[in-house]
Amino acid sequence: MKKFREKLSGRIFLALAISSVAALALITVFILVQGLPIIKSVGLIDFVFGMTWAPTQGEFGIFPMIVGSVAVTLGAAIVGVPVGVCCAIFLAEFAPAALRNVFRPAIQLLAGIPSVVYGFWGLLFVVPLIRDYLGGPGLSILAGSIILGIMILPTIISIAEVSLLALPRQYKEGALALGMTHWQAIKSVLLPAAKSGIVAAVILGIGRAIGETMAVIMVLGNAVALPGSILDPVRTLTTNIGIEMGYAAGEHQQALFATGIVLFVVIMLLNSTAQYITRGNKVNRGKKK
Amino acid sequence: MQPKMVINHLEFYYTKKQALFDLCLEVPENKILALIGPAGSGITTALRALNRLYELTPGARAAGEVLLDGKNIHDGDVSVTRLRRRVGMVFDVPTPLPMSIIDNVTYGPRLQGSAKKSKKALAALAEQALTQATLWDEVKDRLNTPAMSLSGGQQQRLCIARVLALRPEVILLDRPCSGLDPISTAKIEDSLTKLKQEFTIVIAPHNVQQAGRVADRVAFLLSGRLIEEGRTAEVFANPRDERTSDYITGRFG
Amino acid sequence: MRNKNAECRNKNAKCRNIKFFFMALLMLSALFLSGCRPEHSVVIAGSTSVLPYAEILAEAYAHLHAADEIDVQGGGSSAGITAAESGAADIGMSSRSLKESEKHLWSIEIAKDGLAVIVHPGNPVADLTLEQVRAVFAREITSWSQVGGADYDINVIAREEGSGSRSAFEDLVMGESKISPRAIVQASNGAVRQLVSGDKNAIGFISLGLVEEGEKPVKALRLGGVEAARENVVNGTYSLFRPFLFVCAREPEGDAMAFVEFALSPEGRRILEAEGLVTGPSTTPEPTTVPFITDPNFDYIGLFKRLEGVWNVIRPYADNEYNYFFYRNGEPNLFVGYYESEGSDFGTLIGGRSKGENTAQLIFMIPAVSEEPERPPGWIEIVSVDFNSLDSDNEIGIQFENYPREGENWRTFAYAGATFEEAWDVYANARGYTN
Numbered sequence: 001m002k003k004f005r006e007k008l009s010g011r012i013f014l015a016l017a018i019s020s021v022a023a024l025a026l027i028t029v030f031i032l033v034q035g036l037p038i039i040k041s042v043g044l045i046d047f048v049f050g051m052t053w054a055p056t057q058g059e060f061g062i063f064p065m066i067v068g069s070v071a072v073t074l075g076a077a078i079v080g081v082p083v084g085v086c087c088a089i090f091l092a093e094f095a096p097a098a099l100r101n102v103f104r105p106a107i108q109l110l111a112g113i114p115s116v117v118y119g120f121w122g123l124l125f126v127v128p129l130i131r132d133y134l135g136g137p138g139l140s141i142l143a144g145s146i147i148l149g150i151m152i153l154p155t156i157i158s159i160a161e162v163s164l165l166a167l168p169r170q171y172k173e174g175a176l177a178l179g180m181t182h183w184q185a186i187k188s189v190l191l192p193a194a195k196s197g198i199v200a201a202v203i204l205g206i207g208r209a210i211g212e213t214m215a216v217i218m219v220l221g222n223a224v225a226l227p228g229s230i231l232d233p234v235r236t237l238t239t240n241i242g243i244e245m246g247y248a249a250g251e252h253q254q255a256l257f258a259t260g261i262v263l264f265v266v267i268m269l270l271n272s273t274a275q276y277i278t279r280g281n282k283v284n285r286g287k288k289k
Numbered sequence: 290m291q292p293k294m295v296i297n298h299l300e301f302y303y304t305k306k307q308a309l310f311d312l313c314l315e316v317p318e319n320k321i322l323a324l325i326g327p328a329g330s331g332i333t334t335a336l337r338a339l340n341r342l343y344e345l346t347p348g349a350r351a352a353g354e355v356l357l358d359g360k361n362i363h364d365g366d367v368s369v370t371r372l373r374r375r376v377g378m379v380f381d382v383p384t385p386l387p388m389s390i391i392d393n394v395t396y397g398p399r400l401q402g403s404a405k406k407s408k409k410a411l412a413a414l415a416e417q418a419l420t421q422a423t424l425w426d427e428v429k430d431r432l433n434t435p436a437m438s439l440s441g442g443q444q445q446r447l448c449i450a451r452v453l454a455l456r457p458e459v460i461l462l463d464r465p466c467s468g469l470d471p472i473s474t475a476k477i478e479d480s481l482t483k484l485k486q487e488f489t490i491v492i493a494p495h496n497v498q499q500a501g502r503v504a505d506r507v508a509f510l511l512s513g514r515l516i517e518e519g520r521t522a523e524v525f526a527n528p529r530d531e532r533t534s535d536y537i538t539g540r541f542g
Numbered sequence: 543m544r545n546k547n548a549e550c551r552n553k554n555a556k557c558r559n560i561k562f563f564f565m566a567l568l569m570l571s572a573l574f575l576s577g578c579r580p581e582h583s584v585v586i587a588g589s590t591s592v593l594p595y596a597e598i599l600a601e602a603y604a605h606l607h608a609a610d611e612i613d614v615q616g617g618g619s620s621a622g623i624t625a626a627e628s629g630a631a632d633i634g635m636s637s638r639s640l641k642e643s644e645k646h647l648w649s650i651e652i653a654k655d656g657l658a659v660i661v662h663p664g665n666p667v668a669d670l671t672l673e674q675v676r677a678v679f680a681r682e683i684t685s686w687s688q689v690g691g692a693d694y695d696i697n698v699i700a701r702e703e704g705s706g707s708r709s710a711f712e713d714l715v716m717g718e719s720k721i722s723p724r725a726i727v728q729a730s731n732g733a734v735r736q737l738v739s740g741d742k743n744a745i746g747f748i749s750l751g752l753v754e755e756g757e758k759p760v761k762a763l764r765l766g767g768v769e770a771a772r773e774n775v776v777n778g779t780y781s782l783f784r785p786f787l788f789v790c791a792r793e794p795e796g797d798a799m800a801f802v803e804f805a806l807s808p809e810g811r812r813i814l815e816a817e818g819l820v821t822g823p824s825t826t827p828e829p830t831t832v833p834f835i836t837d838p839n840f841d842y843i844g845l846f847k848r849l850e851g852v853w854n855v856i857r858p859y860a861d862n863e864y865n866y867f868f869y870r871n872g873e874p875n876l877f878v879g880y881y882e883s884e885g886s887d888f889g890t891l892i893g894g895r896s897k898g899e900n901t902a903q904l905i906f907m908i909p910a911v912s913e914e915p916e917r918p919p920g921w922i923e924i925v926s927v928d929f930n931s932l933d934s935d936n937e938i939g940i941q942f943e944n945y946p947r948e949g950e951n952w953r954t955f956a957y958a959g960a961t962f963e964e965a966w967d968v969y970a971n972a973r974g975y976t977n
Contacts, residue, residue, distance in 0.1 A: 052723070053723075054720075055703065056703060128740055137726055137741060137744065139737075168382070168384075170380050170382050172345070173342065173378075173380060174380060174448070176373065177340065177342060177380070178373065178396070178451065178455065179372075179455065180370065180400060188386070189386055189387070218733075221727070222702075222727035222728070223723065223727060232724075233726045246618055246621040247620035247624060247703070247704025249624065
């Protein structure tokens with residue numbers, strides 16, 4: 001009886017694991033089936049690099065949206081990475097226990113805020129600030145970057161902090177015993193040693209930023225043209241799908257699925273890069289006797 | 290002759306728990322002093338009290354004096370980073386920095402603000418330190434390879450070289466040969482014997498026999514208290530306290 | 543001892559299996575139940591312009607039919623039409639007329655709505671020509687200074703491509719030009735309005751009825767001097783208006799039809815008009831007092847007898863009839879006759895006089911059929927009656943209580959005129975009754 005139960009639980013777990021992979025496969029196949037025809041008919045180069053997105057006139061060029069995604073994500077990285085990494089260093093190295101117990105839950109909370117709330121806050125708070133003090137309509141790449149930068153902070157901070165804390169204690173002791181100050185020890189020993197973990201954190205944060213839709217759909221302005229400055233409104237690949245899916249039909253809908261394919265490829269690339277970097281880290285760490 | 294370092298009535302606390310009770314010890318210059326005793330006796334604590342490395346641990350507190358060349362290292366005007374360059378430490382686990390071999394060795398001197406030191410001077414310094422650590426012959430052809438690629442024993446000797454490159458006055462070693470094969474251990478013990486001519490050495494060996502092999506003087510600590518101290522041969526042959534002989538003969542440990 | 547242990551173990555296993563089954567059953571049933579919809583429910587989706595009005599209609603409807611659930615969602619006109627066609631929604635809302643490819647669907651116009659071009663209240667510009675508006679939205683004009691304002695960049699705000707408002711705007715204003723791709727796109731009227739209310743340099747277009755709805759004010763531009771107001775839509779001087787449609791895959795039935803009919807009913811239309819829309823072929827005048835017949839020698843009894851005569855004429859057309867007199871001081875005061883005929887015909891014959899002033903008010907109600915929105919010339923529409931007032935010294939008759947019954951749609955008209963004969967003539971001719 002026991003043996004049977006063991007086998008059964010093993011089989012159940014296998015079934016559940018297969019179902020998650022099956023879900024992924026289903027989504028992938030669905031997107032491919034829906035989106036490939038339009039890529040074939042428009043042509044991959046024309047689709048990815050076409051400058052005009054006007055589905056009602058049969059124009060399906062997503063380049064403005066690619067530029068939008070890249071610009072907003074880059075901006076988010078510029079906002080989020082320095083703050084996140086510094087915060088992780090602060091939490092791992094400088095903060096007294098009492099402060100850490102305040103900061104960590106606060107950062108977890110930040111991660112728990114729904115993205116639509118971020119968008120709402122951005123619309124009511126960040127956008128008017130930009131509009132009044134920097135010019136332009138306020139709905140802009142800058143607004144999206146700020147919102148996304150804040151959104152990816154928890155991801156970056158928690159993973160970077162863990163990588164720092166995972167370092168053997170002796171790294172820091174060895175550095176300090178050499179007469180380094182605390183900051184010198186961090187800069188020259190701890191950070192380089194935790195580099196792969198921090199890079200992985202950054203890449204995961206960027207991956208999240210690229211995929212974010214709800215938070216930015218409210219603050220980006222959704223103009224379909226190439227932006228001229230960070231104060232210009234812009235549309236990303238994700239917000240394009242979000243806005244138009246409700247009423248898209250026929251070729252238009254296929255084009256949106258094709259946009260999904262592009263996003264899929266980009267995020268897969270990012271994830272593989274993150275995995276490769278962290279794997280490379282393990283190889284170098286071994287001590288040979 | 291003036292002892293290099295003096296511990297005067299040192300009481301040490303980890304938050305509420307007291308680890309050292311009224312420790313009084315002299316560290317003679319240019320000699321090897323071994324601190325022996327069972328685990329938990331406060332040996333590592335005493336060692337770290339000598340270069341104030343305990344300050345890394347939250348809640349660790351010291352009362353009493355530790356003098357280096359007559360000056361209390363806890364004085365307000367003592368720079369702890371400078372102290373740690375004068376009193377270097379080698380740990381039980383090799384801690385090479387994630388850089389090349391030559392960079393590991395020259396890192397300390399470079400940090401000292403000797404940017405004026407030319408590349409040649411640094412290279413010479415590195416060679417000297419590596420030679421003194423009996424590692425030079427093995428690495429002189431691959432100074433630019435990552436330090437991580439060395440074997441355990443080699444890494445440990447690299448750590449010694451690293452400390453030596455700073456030209457310290459005192460070298461502290463906390464179970465430096467734990468986990469190393471006998472050949473590496475012998476090499477290190479050999480280099481220590483040569484090094485004491487130039488430096489003062491305090492070692493916490495991971496077994497008593499190592500103290501017997503290298504130390505000039507031994508101090509036996511038990512549960513945070515100094516039980517006995519003296520020349521190695523004497524303490525081993527004629528221990529004054531019964532507990533000392535029990536420990537040395539292995540009746541407890 | 544060993545046997546007892548074996549028993550316990552088996553029992554535990556059985557317990558566990560039973561628990562497992564129970565849990566699985568619970569979860570499965572939750573799964574199935576979650577797909578169920580309540581008995582009477584209508585899902586309405588589509589234009590964000592129509593949405594607030596549909597919601598108000600739904601609320602009023604809910605007061606009358608508490609068992610029904612009306613679920614109103616947005617998504618834009620195109621999304622609504624698509625949803626209606628696919629069956630995802632029972633009724634789709636659209637703020638533009640149907641395209642060629644959509645003409646096979648069933649639709650009905652419930653109101654007309656103006657499109658207002660709005661700017662921030664602090665913007666000095668208050669008046670633009672249609673051509674200027676077109677140029678602004680095509681970004682041929684990019685600075686407010688080119689149209690009489692300050693030297694700031696114009697922030698153009700448009701709706702998304704599937705929006706009925708946008709389609710209507712493109713048809714009515716843009717013509718051959720296209721709205722610039724650099725325009726900011728927002729997904730609802732509310733979002734556009736909110737943006738414009740906060741940005742001094744923004745311009746956008748929203749449903750006329752929504753100009754006043756919101757925390758912060760916006761200013762509707764005059765187009766070529768014409769104020770963006772409901773009256774101007776009605777009298778035709780304000781050219782930007784579009785139909786509000788209810789769209790279904792085929793003619794609706796049951797609860798959906800009931801809601802559509804409610805929207806078209808007098809009550810529904812009153813609600814829509816109160817919110818700023820334009821319903822009906824042309825304006826509905828306010829119900830006013832029907833002038834009394836003030837001749838003190840008027841032959842009321844004869845009138846009543848004649849009413850009775852009329853009643854006899856109509857009677858053959860009626861299936862059911864109810865009639866009664868209200869008496870006051872022994873004299874017939876009010877004659878009320880109801881009749882119903884097949885389908886949704888429903889009529890009331892009322893004649894009456896008030897006690898105090900020796901005046902009488904003649905009201906003649908005609909039946910209305912749901913497809914017959916036409917009103918005979920000279921007749922005004924009455925929307926409610928208050929029978930309680932009949933016993934007081936007040937004027938009779940203007941307030942009629944509405945009894946909209948399920949499946950019925952009736953409207954009441956009164957003839958504000960002098961004689962009963964005239965009224966009857968007009969009516970009988972219109973309805974083809976022979977005397």
